[in-house]
Amino acid sequence: MKRKVTLKQIAKELDVSISTVSKSLRNSLEISEDTRQKVQAFAKLYNYKPNNIALSLKNKKTKTICIIIPEIIHHFFATVISGVEHVANENGYNVLVCLSDESFDKEVINMEMLASGSIDGFIMSLSKETQQKKDFHHITEVINQGMPVVMFDRVTNEILCDKIIIDDVHAAYNATQFLIDKGLKKIALITTIDYVSVGKLRTDGYKKALKSNDIDVNENLILKIEDTEDFDNYIEELLLNNEIEAIFAVNELFAVTALKIANKIGKRIPEDISIIGFTDGIISKYSTPSITTVSQNGIKMGGKAAKMLIDRLESEDEEEEQYKTEVIETELVERESTKS
Amino acid sequence: MKRKVTLKQIAKELDVSISTVSKSLRNSLEISEDTRQKVQAFAKLYNYKPNNIALSLKNKKTKTICIIIPEIIHHFFATVISGVEHVANENGYNVLVCLSDESFDKEVINMEMLASGSIDGFIMSLSKETQQKKDFHHITEVINQGMPVVMFDRVTNEILCDKIIIDDVHAAYNATQFLIDKGLKKIALITTIDYVSVGKLRTDGYKKALKSNDIDVNENLILKIEDTEDFDNYIEELLLNNEIEAIFAVNELFAVTALKIANKIGKRIPEDISIIGFTDGIISKYSTPSITTVSQNGIKMGGKAAKMLIDRLESEDEEEEQYKTEVIETELVERESTKS
Numbered sequence: 001m002k003r004k005v006t007l008k009q010i011a012k013e014l015d016v017s018i019s020t021v022s023k024s025l026r027n028s029l030e031i032s033e034d035t036r037q038k039v040q041a042f043a044k045l046y047n048y049k050p051n052n053i054a055l056s057l058k059n060k061k062t063k064t065i066c067i068i069i070p071e072i073i074h075h076f077f078a079t080v081i082s083g084v085e086h087v088a089n090e091n092g093y094n095v096l097v098c099l100s101d102e103s104f105d106k107e108v109i110n111m112e113m114l115a116s117g118s119i120d121g122f123i124m125s126l127s128k129e130t131q132q133k134k135d136f137h138h139i140t141e142v143i144n145q146g147m148p149v150v151m152f153d154r155v156t157n158e159i160l161c162d163k164i165i166i167d168d169v170h171a172a173y174n175a176t177q178f179l180i181d182k183g184l185k186k187i188a189l190i191t192t193i194d195y196v197s198v199g200k201l202r203t204d205g206y207k208k209a210l211k212s213n214d215i216d217v218n219e220n221l222i223l224k225i226e227d228t229e230d231f232d233n234y235i236e237e238l239l240l241n242n243e244i245e246a247i248f249a250v251n252e253l254f255a256v257t258a259l260k261i262a263n264k265i266g267k268r269i270p271e272d273i274s275i276i277g278f279t280d281g282i283i284s285k286y287s288t289p290s291i292t293t294v295s296q297n298g299i300k301m302g303g304k305a306a307k308m309l310i311d312r313l314e315s316e317d318e319e320e321e322q323y324k325t326e327v328i329e330t331e332l333v334e335r336e337s338t339k340s
Numbered sequence: 341m342k343r344k345v346t347l348k349q350i351a352k353e354l355d356v357s358i359s360t361v362s363k364s365l366r367n368s369l370e371i372s373e374d375t376r377q378k379v380q381a382f383a384k385l386y387n388y389k390p391n392n393i394a395l396s397l398k399n400k401k402t403k404t405i406c407i408i409i410p411e412i413i414h415h416f417f418a419t420v421i422s423g424v425e426h427v428a429n430e431n432g433y434n435v436l437v438c439l440s441d442e443s444f445d446k447e448v449i450n451m452e453m454l455a456s457g458s459i460d461g462f463i464m465s466l467s468k469e470t471q472q473k474k475d476f477h478h479i480t481e482v483i484n485q486g487m488p489v490v491m492f493d494r495v496t497n498e499i500l501c502d503k504i505i506i507d508d509v510h511a512a513y514n515a516t517q518f519l520i521d522k523g524l525k526k527i528a529l530i531t532t533i534d535y536v537s538v539g540k541l542r543t544d545g546y547k548k549a550l551k552s553n554d555i556d557v558n559e560n561l562i563l564k565i566e567d568t569e570d571f572d573n574y575i576e577e578l579l580l581n582n583e584i585e586a587i588f589a590v591n592e593l594f595a596v597t598a599l600k601i602a603n604k605i606g607k608r609i610p611e612d613i614s615i616i617g618f619t620d621g622i623i624s625k626y627s628t629p630s631i632t633t634v635s636q637n638g639i640k641m642g643g644k645a646a647k648m649l650i651d652r653l654e655s656e657d658e659e660e661e662q663y664k665t666e667v668i669e670t671e672l673v674e675r676e677s678t679k680s
Binding site (some may be wrong): 072078101113118256257282283288 | 627
């Protein structure tokens, strides 16, 4: 069978990045003329046609939308998918799910593949690598082709499109204030490295709450973790080396790991240390003690994202409507891991 | 914009099921001539062409495969997806994920949509409703079109294709025997209703282990749960009305719920009751006490499924190769919820 050459194969063959291939094919001036010519010649030789299907389907609706998520291990993204499915199905749309696996290249490849006529629009949360690179050309390109994109949770100001977010600063502020109101002052933060937008915003909210209560921010109590690393030892060090009264963790896995380690080193939850997590997933609910948490309401977020996308797809108005950013309310679900 | 009429719309308009529409369009003799003619006339009138894209792509490979899973709340399916992604990407394939949401109609719609040229092959686990209806025509149809399908976990003997399964009877037998070897005899089973193939097989393994140890099977100790119902009360009744020494639960959610309820009614785990679950997910790992479990090895299962599908896609041999059924080994992960 005749095989279609892919972006990845071109990149490999010419020893350049997928992003360079993608930009060269669009004749982007970011890429040197030499490279552009080389890529375009190669693509022509091997009959690379990204938009061949799109052309034949130009006036057809597929009634299918795609959601691109960074990973599926965190329960949050599973709940967002459920929300998207529900509202999309109600409105007669099918849903495809793609994983970027936190990889910029996979995000580019997935969008390239599907923007060519297989679907009507995208719902997406940025991969970590994309946030780090700050390279959003693949998204701009899709939007310029006239395909709507709705971003949720991990978004960027550099792209103009509809967005659904929670107010991460506010949510983290409230969680921290909740601990302060219980008389707790030595509050540790377990967060992600700063280029993950939500981690950064939740860190800001934590600091803001401390400051407005005249508590000094102690950088020793702030642990910044790469999600992929084996972080148990870092948390154990944090707990052993400091007289901590409470922990605010920016995701569920950090929260439950802190709880396990506190148990292990003989600290009682919540008598010695109170813990609040973020994202109301199944671990928080079924853990013993169950974990107090900031609920992100993924189902609602997914449902709203689907609604926004479908509204834009079905709008009769050809005039460009103003893009909207909707903020979903969070709530603190009080359970057994915080002092009552 | 001109819209393409969908299977669902035809079904709604003519007040028949999606399956009837799908079969009528294939001229299946299962459907009355009158209905077939009506559906075909309607489809023609509204220009329904399921295979229009497929025709233009007949000789092209998309280098994309699709995995259809019944739901994403159980961590097991998330791990299978990770396994599929990893092996597919290594071999230069993209992966699309579809959810059937345990619905027969959604399974049919998703396969119909994607079999028309968007992908090269399917990996799938059957929805509950499909298993209940025993209607597999949509899968047969895809295979007859020459598109390979690999089934995993929830499979059926009625379809000839490659399959990856675990030996559910054997795994359940081993788990039950493990409890018997600890001197426990009053062993309860928390399982699903019988039409879910894996629930049935695990029940068989449980009974087999009891019998081969001359322990009578007590039907009062077997609780069959609809996955969707609020099952806490049933488990509480089971525990209150019987002097149970151990529980074998066929999934993680049943196991952790049994643990919570045992705690609530003052039974100590594992001193009063030992618990074994099935599926080695994050809940079992992070629960307190952590839960002894039969590990299904979803990552391995997903990886093998992807390998089998890609091997079949890339086989140069035009002769029909014999279909294979691979059995993945399970192992018992011993943790804190069983007597040592």
